[in-house]
Amino acid sequence: MPDMIKMALCQPAVVDNKAENLHKAAEMVRRAAKSGCQIAVLPEMFNCPYQSELFPSYAESFPNGETIRLLARLAKEENIVIVGGSIPEKDGERVYNTSFIFAENGELIGRHRKLHLFDVDIKAGTVFKESDTLTAGNDITVVTACGVKLGIGICYDIRFIELAREMTDRGAQVLIYPAAFGLVTGPAHWELLMKARAIDNQVFVIGAAPARTLGAKYQAYGHSIAVDPWGRIVAEADETESLLTIVLDLKTIASVREELPILKHRRPKIYHN
Template sequence: MSFKIALIQLAVSATKADNLKRASQLVSHAAKEGAKLVSLPECFNSPYGTSYFPEYAEKIPGTSSHSLASMAKDNDIYLIGGSIPEEEDGKLFNTCCVFDPKGEIVAKHRKIHLFDIDVPGKIRFQESETLSPGNSFTMFDTPYCKVGVGICYDIRFPELAHVYAKENCKLLVYPGAFNMTTGPAHWELLQRGRALDNQLYVATVSPARDTGASYVAWGHSSVINPWGQVIATTEEKETVLFAVIDPAYVNEVRDQIPIRKQKRDDMYTLDWNKI
């Protein structure tokens, strides 16, 4: 059964209440346009940056998760709540909660691979200075297909997507905030690579670009199909991006090019507990 997905490329401000209000407005708009699954971007309720994570962090359940639950229930949709800085037992995480149409949490993903990079003369960013990593895979079922979730830097690690594909996910969603250095170089390539590697749909949802922010997001939220084609994309401004996901097309592509029947996993063994 085909269904419509909506990616909300939100313009994030420094005021949490304003971010939640604007997110609610755009989620409602997406649902009215027929979206059954809606996703917000990474760090949608606060500015993105190591100095902001401790200030904006909250427990789950908390203010932001309660707001997300209401958005899902009021609009009768599945909602991937981008991510928020989460605090638990003195640790901070970059966390994505997923809500069903009843407003109940059906999945929670803590970013596994922290964004620690140093490109001389361009960008240095170390999430590990304040955040702790998650350590679990995150999937949830819908009436349409099973969906796998990652956050931003997780997309660089094909093993994660491969596990999701093995578990019969037909759509992977990565809320992410690539920057002005890695965005133009790698953002689309990584999405198309994960889609082709695993013959499934990949959706990425970024915050809108704010050139006055300390961390400037690339934008360009997109949806890639199992053939590696970009079927929906946008530029850098705030918008709601729509695409149609056809789970049957995943099966069609896998039948046409049956790479998953080659038993390649017999060639190596990986200890997934050490991710």
């Protein structure tokens, strides 16, 4: 495992135009590579607006979808690992909310289909039902890139502590959540959840979000963020379009676990009873 890893969190403003969204994403990935980043992370549904009724029309199939081919080509051309946020993925008659992860040689090394669908009715003003058009995935995703084990979840997945612990138990050192929290859940829970998962598991936690798009039906919160194993914020964006570059000192994982050995002190036999 390397001591340090440099990453870029891409926070584009997403519009109802796939070509424009892909152009913007590609531009950000190229900027990330030029700045020396080894990994670029895109946000949830970076190629289409976060509206359930639009997901089927934007959906693509692996391996020939336009977005998928672009990510593979970019990874190879720019020699950078890409955690491809998520896009609507069509597989037969079903559509999934899927993150495709590509190694720096352009090869697919992981595919995470969102496990927990965002079906909520919050009195403060958020009503959403992903299950109207999406199907939930069934597999936990941990991949190795640049010598580091990355656990991948998508947005609502971060609220499920069992998933984060299982990825940690499988060796994940960095948990990455492409997400699109809105203006109700974002201010209330975004930073809190990132810190909680980092502290619970003594790992780095990354949240990559779209920027706020004025006039859009769904307003993203933005605030892409990186949190260290002690729960400290490494860096955080605001709500505007931006490219957030961060350096993670991976030695922090071992030092925090040595000082506060909660993972060693766990008693799973008792919990499972």
